[in-house]
Amino acid sequence: MPAPAFPTPPQPVSAETRLAYVLRHFRLAYENVPDISIGYAYHQPQLQIAESAGEFFNDTNPYPAAPNMREWLGQSVPFFFDAAPHKPLLELLPSGRPTINADVISGAFYLLSGWQEYYSEERDQHGRFPYADSVQQQYGFVTMPVVNYYFDVLKTAIEHIVDYSLQPRTWPNGAKWAAFITHDIDNLYSAWKASAKAAFQRRDWPGLARQLWQHFTQKDAWDNLEEVKQTVASYGAKSTFLFLPEHRKAANGTPNADYKIREADRSISLLINAGIEVGLHAPYRTNENEPFGSDLGWESEKVTGKQTGFGLRYHYLRWEPRLMPDMLYLVNFAYDSTLGFAEHFGFRNSYCLPFYPFNFQRGEACNFLEIPLNVMDATLHHPRYLQLTPQEILPALTPMLQEIERFGGVCTLLWHNENFDPANENTGPRQFAEIMEYLRSRAVAFVNGSDILGAISKQKSTSA
Known part of the structure; x- marks a missing residue:
């Protein structure tokens, strides 16, 4: 069963939109997130993220380039939009400000928004996006909450700035x-x-x-x-x-x-x-x-x-x-x-x-x-x-x-x-x-x- 046609043309998804969407969820995941600036280099933020998505979000391709596997929290984690795998995932600039060298904002937006199933034409007999066509199946991470790992990288970088620990939300x-x-x-x-x-x-x-x-x-x-x-x-x-x-x-x-x-x-x-x-x-x-x-x-x-x-x-x-x-x-x-x-x-x-x-x-x-x-x-x-x-x-x-x-x-x-x-x-x-x-x-x-x-x-x- 093919996916239905787009009812109206999708709105462009700018870097600012992706950033706001992801950071909104990051702030809901932790209880004491400080009010610091997070963004790409042209924002001159306190925490800088390497922008590596290029023109991907201006197109309709459901799948980005294959992720690079990096170690984090003792796990091998897939990082999409990672243009500098030779650099440390997290490092300090000479100014003392931390930089994350993989574009965790674009990666988190891609996964959390469901971009792949929105732009994929694949559907099963019940009109569902098939697991077999997902990046989770292709790269073997369906049981890993990858966005939460990206958020932990953000959390660790912020802790370098404020010098105290961010606590996960409680129930x-x-x-x-x-x-x-x-x-x-x-x-x-x-x-x-x-x-x-x-x-x-x-x-x-x-x-x-x-x-x-x-x-x-x-x-x-x-x-x-x-x-x-x-x-x-x-x-x-x-x-x-x-x-x-x-x-x-x-x-x-x-x-x-x-x-x-x-x-x-x-x-x-x-x-x-x-x-x-x-x-x-x-x-x-x-x-x-x-x-x-x-x-x-x-x-x-x-x-x-x-x-x-x-x-x-x-x-x-x-x-x-x-x-x-x-x-x-x-x-x-x-x-x-x-x-x-x-x-x-x-x-x-x-x-x-x-x-x-x-x-x-x-x-x-x-x-x-x-x-x-x-x-x-x-x-x-x-x-x-x-x-x-x-x-x-x-x-x-x-x-x-x-x-x-x-x-x-x-x-x-x-x-x-x-x-x-x-x-x-x-x-x-x-x-x-x-x-x-x-x-x-x-x-x-x-x-x-x-x-x-x-x-x-x-x-x-x-x-x-």
């Missing part, structure tokens, strides 16, 4: 990092179908009859939202439930919910009355001429009872950067949590903190917060994705989790309610428990979207 109760546990509610009443189908294929007529009897006389195994809530609470944690308001299939036959939203009204009310955060799982559209839709407020009201201030994630992680930032401009929602690769866990924008996506049509940051998705249960074992064994899951995730903890970030985990079914032995309750036990053992702050918004808002006021 509720002084925790060094946070975990955002989410559940997309795609299915509530379909658990019986797989067992019945298997019995039919085996010609196991008594087994088929038993499955049908259980279906008509007992609660479905996936109608388990109370059990999911209790399981999460047993770890001293909280989570967010996102409901699909559409049960009709998409125009291309892709399924939406297996329930009508009114059938879930009682479950939603019980969650809200218990203080659980509920959000919108924006559906795969039934009208092929309206692939992402503009009815989010109305759909949210059907789910949450409110048209503003809601959180959302798109079904199938569908995100079209050429359409959605501008389409969402007038939608008064609180946050999105769609931006993760379906094919691999890690960092789609190479950053482990919430951020404001870039609106290329307007040439500025979006007015909504993105809480990027790091791990989806389906990614771990789906036959089209990683196919990890149950024993491989936590060891595979641990290095990524360590990176998030190192930089004081947020780990966003998506675990569908149907995967709390004990019948799932691959990405089921046991694997969820192993991840939660790890997070709890590392003193993470379990937060919901509202907590994250509050923490970011507080940080904005103190860094203003």
Whole structure:
């Protein structure tokens, strides 16, 4: 599926725009950033960055030259727009002012803004930018939050100037990092179908009859939202439930919910009355001429009872950067949590903190917060994705989790309610428990979207 045409010509992205966008996020990442000048040589700043992007951001090429690998914090880190790899990454000028000899501003903007997927024509069958076409896959750094490493270089340079340490932002109760546990509610009443189908294929007529009897006389195994809530609470944690308001299939036959939203009204009310955060799982559209839709407020009201201030994630992680930032401009929602690769866990924008996506049509940051998705249960074992064994899951995730903890970030985990079914032995309750036990053992702050918004808002006021 090709990318849609540009709805309007993108605005030029000047060096000043890139600098302002990146430094805004840098100041949100640390709690005590001093008011010093940072920029390129012609700015005559206190902290000088080597400008090495040339004409790249005046063109539409999705991919820059290959990065140079440099050592930082004991890791081999890819630095894009690095025109002087023979020079030290960080050095002092004769005046005593530090200089960063790789263009970390342009590199951070390239990754954080999603430049590659905006200008790439590649899309998969669901209209998503494919992981296979990303620089993260090409250069092997999907589980490294590269922008956070660039920020650490900036932080170290600033500390040379002010002679005190900058502290990473903290989370509720002084925790060094946070975990955002989410559940997309795609299915509530379909658990019986797989067992019945298997019995039919085996010609196991008594087994088929038993499955049908259980279906008509007992609660479905996936109608388990109370059990999911209790399981999460047993770890001293909280989570967010996102409901699909559409049960009709998409125009291309892709399924939406297996329930009508009114059938879930009682479950939603019980969650809200218990203080659980509920959000919108924006559906795969039934009208092929309206692939992402503009009815989010109305759909949210059907789910949450409110048209503003809601959180959302798109079904199938569908995100079209050429359409959605501008389409969402007038939608008064609180946050999105769609931006993760379906094919691999890690960092789609190479950053482990919430951020404001870039609106290329307007040439500025979006007015909504993105809480990027790091791990989806389906990614771990789906036959089209990683196919990890149950024993491989936590060891595979641990290095990524360590990176998030190192930089004081947020780990966003998506675990569908149907995967709390004990019948799932691959990405089921046991694997969820192993991840939660790890997070709890590392003193993470379990937060919901509202907590994250509050923490970011507080940080904005103190860094203003």
